[in-house]
Amino acid sequence: MGNLSRRETLVLGASGAALVVMWKPAHAGPPEAAAAIAKFTGGKTAQAGKIAIDLPEVAENGSIVPLAVSVAAPMAADDYVSEVLVIAEHNPFPEVVKFNFTPLSGKAEVATRIRLAATQNVTVLAKTSKGAFFTAQKMVKVTVGGCGG
Amino acid sequence: MAEGPRLKVPTQAKKGEIVEIKTLILHVMESGQRKDEKGKPIPRKIINKFTCTFNGKPVFSADMEPAVAANPYFQFFAKVEESGTFKFSWTDDDGTVTTAERKIAVSG
Numbered sequence: 001m002g003n004l005s006r007r008e009t010l011v012l013g014a015s016g017a018a019l020v021v022m023w024k025p026a027h028a029g030p031p032e033a034a035a036a037i038a039k040f041t042g043g044k045t046a047q048a049g050k051i052a053i054d055l056p057e058v059a060e061n062g063s064i065v066p067l068a069v070s071v072a073a074p075m076a077a078d079d080y081v082s083e084v085l086v087i088a089e090h091n092p093f094p095e096v097v098k099f100n101f102t103p104l105s106g107k108a109e110v111a112t113r114i115r116l117a118a119t120q121n122v123t124v125l126a127k128t129s130k131g132a133f134f135t136a137q138k139m140v141k142v143t144v145g146g147c148g149g
Numbered sequence: 150m151a152e153g154p155r156l157k158v159p160t161q162a163k164k165g166e167i168v169e170i171k172t173l174i175l176h177v178m179e180s181g182q183r184k185d186e187k188g189k190p191i192p193r194k195i196i197n198k199f200t201c202t203f204n205g206k207p208v209f210s211a212d213m214e215p216a217v218a219a220n221p222y223f224q225f226f227a228k229v230e231e232s233g234t235f236k237f238s239w240t241d242d243d244g245t246v247t248t249a250e251r252k253i254a255v256s257g
Contacts, residue, residue, distance in 0.1 A: 064218045075228075088216060092182055096216040099225075104208045106167035106228030112211075113218035115180070 027117060033089035037135075040085050040098075040125055046133035051084075051124050053138045054111075062116045062142040071108035071126045071134065075101070081108035083127040090120035116142050151176045151196060151239055151247045158251040162229050166255075170201065170209075171224045174239050174247065180215035196221055198240040204233035229255045 037046075054068035071081045080103045086096040096115075101108050108126065116122070119141045126134045157171035174196065181193025193215060200210040209225045211217075227235070232255045239247045 068224075091216050092180075093214060093216070095214045097214060098212040100207075100210045100212070102207050102209070104203060104206060104228055105226055107226040109226055110209070110211075111222075111224040113222050115216045115218050 027090045028094050030089055033087050033094040036087055036094045041133045044133055046125055046135035048135055050134040051126055051136035053124050053136050055138045055140050058141045060143050064113050065116050067114050068111040069124050075103055077103045080129050081126050082129045085125045087123040088116055088120055091117045116140055118142050154249045156251055158235055161254045164230055164255055164257040167226050167228045169226055173222045175220050178219045194242050196239045196241055200238045202236045231255055
C-alpha cells in the first residue's frame, strides 16, 4: 500500500470509526440460538442432513453476506418442506429469516443476502409437512463485521 | 421507504415446469442497532414479510428479521401448471405494503 499521506490516514480513520459507530450490537450467544431452535422444533430433535448451505468461508463485509439454502427433500402435495429457519448464533438476535414453502414452490431452494455481526456458526433448520426436522451448520469468518471485527 | 421492486420472472413456461424467480426491493432495513452521530439509537424499520402467490395460492414467503441485508433479495422457485399471475408483496414494520404482479403464459 505504501506510505499514506496524512490526509489519507485521516480519511481512513474516520471511515473506520464511522463503521464501528454504525453497527455495534450486543451479541446473542448459543443459549439464545438454542432457544430459538427449540421454539421452531417444539423441542423435537432435528436430524443432521438434507440441507446444503452455500455461504462464503470468509465474509469480507458482514453487512451483506450471500446465503443459499437447498433442501433435498420431496415437494409433493402430501410431503413437502414447509419451513426453513436461518439462525446466526452471535447476531444481536439469532433469528435471521424464516422461509415458508408450499408444494407450488417446486423446490425448497432459496438465495438471499444476510447480515452477520461477527464470525459465527450459521445454523439452518428445515421442517417438513409431516413434522420431521433437519439441520445443518456452516461456520463463517466475518472480516469486517457488524461489530468492527 | 420501499422503492421500485425489481423482478425477474419468466413470461412463459411449459406445464409442470419449475421456474426461477428473482426479486429485489430497495429498502434500508434499519436494524435498530445503529446510533446516529449524537449517539441516539435509530429505531428499527424493516420489511418484515415478503410473499409470493400464484393465482391466489401461496408459493413462497419469508418472515424477515433485521438480519436480512438492506435491499432484500430473494431468489426462489415456483412450479407452474397453468397460465396466470404471480403477485408479490413486501410489508414494512409501519404497515405499508408494496405490491407487484407478473403474468406468465403456460403451455402444454
